[in-house]
Amino acid sequence: MTLRPCLLALALSLSPLPLLAADAPAKYRNAQEIIDAAPTSDWHSPAAENTLYMDLEGGRVIIELAPQFAPEHAGNIRTLAKGHFWDGLSIYRSQDNFVVQFGDADADDAAKAKSMGSAKTHLPAEFQRPAAGLDFTALPDRDGWAAKTGFVGDFAVGSDGQNAWLAHCYGAVGAGRNNDEDSSLGAELYVVTGQSPRQLDRNITLVGRVLKGMELLSSIKRGPDPMGFYEDAAQRTPIKAITLASELPEAQRVNLQVLRTDSKTFADAVEARRNRVDGFYKRAAGHIDLCNIPLPVRIIE
Template sequence: MRSVLGRLGAALAVALTLALATALPAAAQGKPDLENTLYLDTAYGRVVIKLRPDLAPKHAARLKELTRANFYNGVPFHRVIEGFMAQTGDPTGTGTGGSGVKLPAEFSNVPFKRGVVGMARATSPDSADSQFFIMFDETPSLNGKYTVVGEVVSGMEFVDKIKKGTGQGGTVSNPDKVVKMTVAADAKPK
């Protein structure tokens, strides 16, 4: 009797697992959300960024739109500060350029720590455009003051290799560039 109940319980567990697996969306099953994943290719290797539309839907949508328009391809990492962050997204390389579309702030309580991707902005909280940065380390002074738009899920070792700038502003001469940026859903299989 015990072995029959044991087999019945095991069969029930398998059936329940299969039912849940088919009922849950891909993200809940641990599968990557390719529509909200960016591949940022550097000269050192691929950085995979998981966008957070749950935190910053307008910013995530804008990054995908610009990526699909090839906006980031060849754009320099113009501001890189050791122990702080690497910033890109300005095609002029000066830190003052962008795409021309300002976005309203979408602040959250997610802390700025290693691997977090945030939106750069001017003095106004509602001035983020195309520039974004990837954190090298935790920086609590940014918390709640800048929009968190994503996080690096693999390839931080390649971000660490990006050429660092000099001085307090971290301006980089002869900077490394984004080789190519792609929305994972659009990427051709290797």
């Protein structure tokens, strides 16, 4: 029985380990090899005032806000974090192949709802913004959801040339709303945990993305309700705290770095993923979708 049970090359191709591709053509470098060779200048640290630490029993989720796309929501979220709004609240929804959602499970009950302190009680919808003024790095491939796709900073973005918007990829963080466009406040947030629901693009305000710790959210047991809500509060996942990194002394901040999406390294890694010719892959796709491109993140201890 010589079969290895580990999809060996398949797994390595998407893993943070260097590829051990004895069969690969000498000149092909896979995405991880390219990233490992990146100069220090290709990495950047997200601003502390845009970085949230969500602490759960199981560990820490790190979220980056996108004020260039949702300035009003980012502002309210900072206010809520500074006021410790989420501390002691919960992840009260986990719907399979869709989202987890967190905040105040009692938000609709005026008698029980937690005060939002000095946060604003009305925000404009921030579904898209003018494309002008953004440093947009386009992808080479077509996409049925948007005329152009690419990255702006650490964020996956769609654009029609005139406007640009954050895309609902795995790990995207959005602001729950009711039927009115401008009914989100940033207190009730969701994170995409399944196949990218791009039909939501430009229909709801995305506020940022998870940089680290997705596995803590994506593996939460699905709620028994068809929409993934837990009626039973005991089944919800408690949030110990959500803290804005800039509120902490520098020594207590995580030294997290993200590969610049406007670097040659990132472009080369995308190209290596578009055309995989290692020992495992027999047929290069010649294509990649926006939401299939992982964002390289590392923590410097």
